Amino acid sequence: MSSDQIALLLFIKNMMADLIYINGIIATELINITENSAVARHGEEFLKKSPCITEHNELKKKIIEIVKKYKTNPEDHVILEKHVLKHLEEL
Numbered sequence: 001m002s003s004d005q006i007a008l009l010l011f012i013k014n015m016m017a018d019l020i021y022i023n024g025i026i027a028t029e030l031i032n033i034t035e036n037s038a039v040a041r042h043g044e045e046f047l048k049k050s051p052c053i054t055e056h057n058e059l060k061k062k063i064i065e066i067v068k069k070y071k072t073n074p075e076d077h078v079i080l081e082k083h084v085l086k087h088l089e090e091l
Contacts, residue, residue, distance in 0.1 A: 017070045021077070024067040028084050031056045060084050 035056065038047050047053060064084060067077045 017072070020070045021067055021080070024063045024077075024080055027063050028060050028080070031060060 035047060035053070038050070038052075064077065064081050067080060071077045
């Protein structure tokens with residue numbers, strides 16, 4: 001394998017890790033938007049009684065695990081984890 005091919009593969013690997021990170025941000029924020037929409041439509045009590053909150057929290061944690069798996073620099077995922085966990089504590 002030539003050095004150009006290796007450089008291209010490394011570039012693609014880093015690009016994929018960045019896309020996973022961006023998708024992790026989008027996914028966790030979409031979950032929050034869904035929850036906020038449910039509260040706006042049905043009221044906060046509706047959401048508190050829903051099993052979705054627990055499931056959403058599990059999904060958010062899984063998304064963070066996936067981001068950590070592919071982002072090797074801890075600084076890349078720490079801010080997402082901190083932000084998502086802050087939302088989980090607010091519940």
